[in-house]
Amino acid sequence: MADDEDAPTDQRPPFLARLSAIETIIVAAIALTALAGLMLIGKGFYLKATACLLEANLL
Incomplete structure (x- = not known):
């Protein structure tokens, strides 16, 4: 398992962290x-x- 420790992690940042401020505002507006x-x-x-x-109760 030593090979796993030496392997670089290829983690991408979260979705909203990759967006600019304007893009984040646009995504929030679309979601709202x-x-x-x-x-x-x-x-x-x-x-x-x-x-x-109400119709069923009145009949």
């Missing part, structure tokens, strides 16, 4: 936009489910 979109989709499903439940 995607999160907001998912929240709106979830709210739409919630409203649709609530309407279906």
Whole structure:
């Protein structure tokens, strides 16, 4: 196992560490936009489910 100790580690830095400041801001903005979109989709499903439940209870 001595060969493993002498081998250079070929570790790459984490993804966000390789990006510049502007690129990091752009990635964060895209992630926030995607999160907001998912929240709106979830709210739409919630409203649709609530309407279906209320309609079933009123009939």
